[in-house]
Amino acid sequence: MEMLAFWVPAALLVASGLGVVLSTNLFHSVLWLALALTCTAGVFLSLQAEFLAAVQLLLYAGGIVTIVVFAIVVTQRLVGDRLSHTNRNLAGGAILAAAFVGIIVDAVARSPLGHARPAMPAGDLTRTIGESLLTRYVLAFELLAVLMLAAMLGAVYFARPDD
Amino acid sequence: MGVQPYLLLAAVVFGIGLFGVITRRNTIGILLGIELMLNAVNINLVAFSRFAGSETGMVFTVFAICITVSEAAMGLAIVILLFRIRRTVMADHLDLLRG
Numbered sequence: 497m498e499m500l501a502f503w504v505p506a507a508l509l510v511a512s513g514l515g516v517v518l519s520t521n522l523f524h525s526v527l528w529l530a531l532a533l534t535c536t537a538g539v540f541l542s543l544q545a546e547f548l549a550a551v552q553l554l555l556y557a558g559g560i561v562t563i564v565v566f567a568i569v570v571t572q573r574l575v576g577d578r579l580s581h582t583n584r585n586l587a588g589g590a591i592l593a594a595a596f597v598g599i600i601v602d603a604v605a606r607s608p609l610g611h612a613r614p615a616m617p618a619g620d621l622t623r624t625i626g627e628s629l630l631t632r633y634v635l636a637f638e639l640l641a642v643l644m645l646a647a648m649l650g651a652v653y654f655a656r657p658d659d
Numbered sequence: 660m661g662v663q664p665y666l667l668l669a670a671v672v673f674g675i676g677l678f679g680v681i682t683r684r685n686t687i688g689i690l691l692g693i694e695l696m697l698n699a700v701n702i703n704l705v706a707f708s709r710f711a712g713s714e715t716g717m718v719f720t721v722f723a724i725c726i727t728v729s730e731a732a733m734g735l736a737i738v739i740l741l742f743r744i745r746r747t748v749m750a751d752h753l754d755l756l757r758g
Contacts (some may be wrong), residue, residue: 502665515673516679525688548720559730583683592681597670601667617714640726648729650730654733
């Protein structure tokens, strides 16, 4: 059952990833990306990281897909484009991606990683993440807040109307 | 089941995103490939966190997701601004910095 909980989202994630990069309609690519991000939430659930699955669904599948759809609606003529969607680096890109996957597969095959899942810290995992976020990693947390504020201001400034 | 299937899945998804970034002409298509790559990294982080018995990787993943959201918002704001100026989002035509 644990294997099914991993392999079904994993296979669907790979298939929708291929749909993202191979689809000729940009809007279809975004929908494939939404499916891929939801399958990633499924993978997180199989890793017993429920909080991260919820964050993934809210921020990624909910937030990023929404803003990408808005950007497409603002910038695209959705019908009538006859340009090719891929440039001339198709073979080079495929070779590079395959080489990268090959390197990782080789490294994973050589490494003596275990097969057992150790016990996670006792108690509620969400509470543990929250506590360590505010005690051990509080500096990074505050810097992240500054970064997100800067990104928000920058995005609002960039997309302001022309006047 | 071990951590290896998760690492292989993350590597495959990263490779697919890398292929998308290299071959797509549309700038928004390139950004979609970048999202796939960052997603694969998050899978890796959570898998290692689970199999190390610690929540550190999951905290790291929360940070990575927040930073990804900020980067996507900024990137799309730049794309929209470029579209206003040049009326195109094809990466071939965005050559203002070319010497």
